Amino acid sequence: MSVSVQRQDFDVAAETRVLTKGNGDIGAVVSFTGLVRGDPDTVRAMELEHYPGMTERALAKIVEEARARWPLDGVRVIHRVGRLMPGENIVLVLAASRHRRAAFEAAEFLMDYLKTKAPFWKREETPEGAQWVDARETDDDAMRRWTK
Amino acid sequence: MSVSVQRQDFDVAAETRVLTKGNGDIGAVVSFTGLVRGDPDTVRAMELEHYPGMTERALAKIVEEARARWPLDGVRVIHRVGRLMPGENIVLVLAASRHRRAAFEAAEFLMDYLKTKAPFWKREETPEGAQWVDARETDDDAMRRWTK
Amino acid sequence: MQVLYFAWLRERIGLASEEIDPGNAKTAGDLVTLLRDRSASHALAFEDLSAVRIAVDQEMGNLDTPIAGAREVAFFPPVTGG
């Protein structure tokens, strides 16, 4: 299963081993790990809401599109939901390929698409109260790079 | 210490934790893991030779250059030497930043420069005997992208 | 048909989902018109449609997307995962 939405943490080394095991063609694995930013002193937390069902479908579609664009030997996407503390992992994307350029591009594509197309919403708990994180235009710009 | 040349394996999850620990600014970590390609049935192995001293200097210089180009909160480079079997890790590059674009670009830059500027040489043991791996022009091309 | 709300739309309306009879509504836009009349909270949530995204049967759509035969229609702000 290449896509997971889960509360529990992930281990990038273990996920890499699962992805590459027994496949001698893989020469390159690129990973992206997204973390909750923030100063632990201010005890900020992040709440991640998602749309069950649609999220998995959207992620599977993004993975399919990456596989159609690059010669990939493996893809893995894990996105956490629920309440996360600063420094905790949010998201993992892994792309494995024979060639490093394909692995780099696919991983960046997966993140750019995930950021703009997968139904997750972040709510930050700050000392001034909780607030929904605004979508960023730079994420839309990043996504559009791939449609040029 | 951001650069290591070593015989022993590495753990990308553990290295990521060391890099990000206590720094609430880091939102993105990109890793590149290079693996020995080859079919285990043919019992091919890879011997990695290096130039002690110069290797560490060259890697440190590449890291310095990446830090000058992108706003990085952490960089880690580990390159293994000695005899490695198919499927084993060869190299790890980690780039941590506030922004994912910087982390992606820096990691790819580090790999492109490492491939063309760090004094390592690979010798493959094949069923037909051992042979030194030829340098690839595509690696030179990849490196030149960054000087445009 | 099941109508779902997420993030601040869910909070503003005070519901995660509700069963709605779409009546003559042909598009997601028609459905919004119908939902706005249900309560002041609904009207407020749908005040600025440029801030609202729409999925019909778990596929991204827009105000013009047909809803005939749809099992669920979801309304939510622009996504902010990753």
Place this chain on the structure above:
Amino acid sequence: MQVLYFAWLRERIGLASEEIDPGNAKTAGDLVTLLRDRSASHALAFEDLSAVRIAVDQEMGNLDTPIAGAREVAFFPPVTGG
């Protein structure tokens, strides 16, 4: 001065390093001319200089790099790490 060889240059010459008196050699290229005369293996290893890379005191150089005062000069094929 210490002269170092790596990879197939080391194998072809049969030495990982040797102590060399550079005499009048001013550049790495002058040093190559001097090394070529040491043995048939040396001559073979330095036959095609387009396949040879040079580092002077652990910094990448070329045939024109001055070697005056250098502690070590290394010769090796294009690198293939990563």
